[in-house]
Amino acid sequence: MNEAATQYVARGRKFLAQASEELARDDLEQASEKGWGAAAQMMKAVAAQRGWRHGQHRVLFDVAQRLAEEVDDEAIYDSFVYANSLHANFYEGFLRPEDVDRHLQRVDELVERVETVLVNGSP
Numbered sequence: 001m002n003e004a005a006t007q008y009v010a011r012g013r014k015f016l017a018q019a020s021e022e023l024a025r026d027d028l029e030q031a032s033e034k035g036w037g038a039a040a041q042m043m044k045a046v047a048a049q050r051g052w053r054h055g056q057h058r059v060l061f062d063v064a065q066r067l068a069e070e071v072d073d074e075a076i077y078d079s080f081v082y083a084n085s086l087h088a089n090f091y092e093g094f095l096r097p098e099d100v101d102r103h104l105q106r107v108d109e110l111v112e113r114v115e116t117v118l119v120n121g122s123p
Contacts, residue, residue: 001118004048009115012041016111019104028100033090035100035107039083042114043067049118071117079110 001009019034043063047054054063064080067073082103089095095103 001045002049005045005118008041008045008048009118012038012045012111015041016104016108019107023097023100023104026097028095028097029090029093031100031104032086032095035104036083036087036090039080039086039107039110042111043080045118046114067114067117073113076110076113079106079113082106083110 015034015037019031019038022028022031022034040060043060044054046052046067047059047063052063052066053059061080061084064077068075068077083106085095086100086103086107089100
């Protein structure tokens with residue numbers, strides 16, 4: 001993994017840990033945004049590793065889709081979509097605590113899958 005990808009992964013893991021802390025404090029909006037941040041950082045890690053663009057919100061969806069296709073793991077894209085709903089929840093506050101928890105579990109799975117791909121080259 002190159003240095004930029006390593007830094008993005010570290011930030012992604014940090015945000016994921018913060019999301020769990022915020023959820024434990026029942027701050028659903030902050031937990032949601034940290035969950036989104038974790039997923040976004042992982043997509044940036046992939047893009048940095050592969051030399052792909054990643055500077056815009058929309059482009060991160062392209063990264064997730066390309067990676068899912070590359071490793072034949074549609075759960076990567078699906079989990080990223082869950083993360084995006086967390087991002088929306090930061091602004092709108094529409095998810096219940098159990099929904100935020102469930103979505104964060106999907107983000108946790110995404111972080112694990114992506115890091116495995118970055119380190120080993122496969123899910």
